Amino acid sequence: MTVRIANAAGAAGDQPDSARRLVEHEEVDYLTLRYLNGPPRPVGGGTRPGPGHVPDFPAVVRTLCPAFYLQGQLKLVTDAGATDPRACAEVASRILSRHGSDRLPVAAVVGGNILDSLEELLRLGCPLAHARTGQPLHELHRPIVTAHVHLGANPIAAALAAGARLVITGWVAPAALAIGPAAVEHGWDWDNWACLAGAAVAGHLLGRGTHVAGAGQAGWEDVELASVGYPIAEIDGDGQATITKEGRTGGAVTRETVVQQLVSAIGDPAHYETPDVGVDLTTVDVEQRGPDCVRVHGSAGHPAPPCYDASLAYQVGYAAAAQLLVWGTDCLAKAKASATMALDRVRQAGFELERTYVGLLGTGDAVPGVGKPPEDLREVVLYVAAQDPRREAVARFLDEMASLPASGPPGLAPCTGVTGRVRPALVHWPTRVPKELIEPTVILRSAGEWAADGPASEDAAQEYG
């Protein structure tokens, strides 16, 4: 018996229609949406304090309503809950209820957000020391603004075993989104290291999204990327997996693309650690069996570490970046002069910015020191970023950059984009928390019951139908 698990999002901001397309063309047992990655960034950004869920998710739920209704076997597991899985479950449930799925069992996995528990954890003897420097948290005299542990598959499996068809978590180890479903379907014990390791590898690969089918790597010209498909893992009872993709899509799943993703976003491959199992990726064999059919087997597993990884962050101020197109045979000199001019004007307004960065995109500055800049450049993008403890200083910086086309040298044109906003400047504090101090909890209710809760998120429901 094989479990078919697909992933239709490899990161926040991934293609919005991929989930709907996938479940319309393929019958899968589980669909995952993996949005969260890396150290904390303000999720749901901007200036309005919104619910702490990934902004992409409600619209995707809307597109999945028909599939939930028509495909009784379909279950969705996602980390879209970010800092508030409960609020995310409410928003999703409002949408589901409006479209005939008010009885759908929806689970929120909570207990990962430890922002309100930091004092308690310190009191219980957990130093929350910096994972790299060893500095204990109490020596950092800064308020922590976000804090969460990366949970594992166990609560996901519990939610599914209790009948959930939509499981919403906060930050979890990426592989957990697949380990949970596989463990439930195959009835694995939590010390079945070999099987869990195989599912962990499959989950790691699924989390790479369209890169499994050739996006984002050399060889992309040889496959049809415009319609690139998302990956599907078929996981057997012994943990071995076949990696493929949704049919009738572009891209290609090959031994090369799968190996490339195997070695992506990993540290020491002999110790690929998840909260449920540790994997030695150097033991994994990858074999192409046919077109878009790659067998992954041989993964050796070992017991999981005793602690959860945790990500804390403290704010050091605000940051923003701006981009301007600079044109002309003198574009390099002009760009540098324009940056200096804007920063001088900020200084004249009374702000000496704490940190600044000036880059000339088109000269190779995005990866400095690699190769020579081209000669005879006619155009370049001036990229300037600034950070300062004072919000008004960073806002002034953006104003001065925005005014350069009007009040600076000739041949400047603005570039629009999300970089032109003042955002919190966060420093990541990676640490570890013993598992026994964390209590992941599953809250399972019908969509109708979730939707009946709370006055908030009416806007979200209206916005996403």
Added chain:
Amino acid sequence: MSAQQTITVGQLARACSGPLGDDATIGVVAHTQAGYDFLRAELTAARVKVHFAALPVADVHRYELPRVRALNFVLANALASDSGPSLRFDTDGRLLGAAMAELALPTRGATTRLCST
């Protein structure tokens, strides 16, 4: 540039990069066994550190996955600093893989044997 023959990483392998916490990682997958053996000998952590010295990179660790002919490089703490988030354009290190592909290594005349056709 000396008269010595060189070959780039991109001619022998594909390379992908991205973030892992505050580190940047670059996975290098060789096209052939001969290419992997060559890269294992020549694409050292020290050479990678020099290639990316202007980023800057404090430390580079290299790991080997011989079963799949791959090397994994971890550029420690390349994406963050204690004074704030990276202000550079490529805050996720996504461009480093393409930059790694341009790294030239001395071949001592073995080029034709190394390139896959």
